[in-house]
Ligand SMILES: CC(C)=CCNc1ncnc2c1ncn2[C@@H]1O[C@H](COP(=O)(O)O)[C@@H](O)[C@H]1O
């Protein structure tokens with residue numbers, strides 16, 4: 001079996017929340033800069049063998065947000081996260097983040113996005129070997145008005161960012177709010193050509209909301225843990241996802257540590273991959289869940305006994321699922337083939 005390590009198959013990361021992806025090295029620096037907050041590193045990450053309830057996981061983000069409340073923090077974490085993914089072998093990264101306003105530091109939502117975009121540009125100018133795109137995130141807890149405001153902002157940036165802003169993410173505590181309130185904003189985003197990556201069926205018993213959001217349809221699904229009948233979803237949901245061939249972004253460590261999946265071997269990767277449905281392995285929050293993309297590929301390979309060819313096929317398929325323009329996809333396919341030749345020669 002293939003040993004997944006640096007510069008191998010981990011060429012595409014499509015599901016990474018900026019503030020959840022901050023490494024422990026960067027986090028230690030942020031903590032040291034703000035001693036008055038009395039934050040310890042154990043409050044911002046869930047380490048090996050530890051598990052938390054979904055609620056506790058979301059509290060972790062609140063702690064992290066206190067550490068990233070200034071323009072310079074957003075710039076630092078964005079550049080660090082990009083460089084870390086690049087050194088794990090990632091050649092194409094779709095980052096997502098929720099624009100935040102911080103009255104105490106003067107940070108505005110627009111400035112937030114501008115800073116992320118500046119950091120992306122800075123990495124490119126420095127020659128960091130990874131193409132980066134950005135999804136503006138809607139936090140479902142913030143309701144209809146904020147969602148619409150976020151879509152309008154994403155529309156503006158998709159025009160002014162030279163193609164870096166490619167779409168929207170819907171995330172936030174899945175137990176709060178209802179997808180139906182967000183349909184008009186998401187519909188508008190679609191009509192203006194923005195791509196949609198939606199967290200869907202991340203927790204049980206959301207069939208009605210899931211069916212509604214699927215009717216948009218989204219361009220990719222985050223998690224989709226409870227879509228299939230065996231876990232309380234339905235065949236109808238599975239059929240819709242398959243018919244529309246909507247790729248799933250799967251984050252194994254995140255689901256185990258957040259306890260929505262009971263053990264690695266029960267992860268829904270198995271169900272969907274057996275159906276031949278496009279599945280993309282992702283990290284979700286590599287900082288919070290103490291993982292890396294290469295580790296996620298290794299986990300899938302060992303848990304499901306995947307052959308080397310199967311692992312390569314997974315990373316090749318991820319290229320098709322990205323929101324990059326065709327020219328970028330072509331380039332990635334060429335690099336994928338080159339890496340494969342180098343590694344197996
Ligand atoms: C709790 C848990 C198991 C997390 C993994 N699953 C997730 N589900 C929904 N939203 C998420 C998840 N992980 C991160 N986020 C979103 O991403 C935010 C952090 O990144 P950012 O501030 O948008 O840059 C969180 O506040 C939350 O809105």
Ligand SMILES: [Zn+2]
Nearest residue numbers: 017171222284
């Ligand atoms: Zn996520």
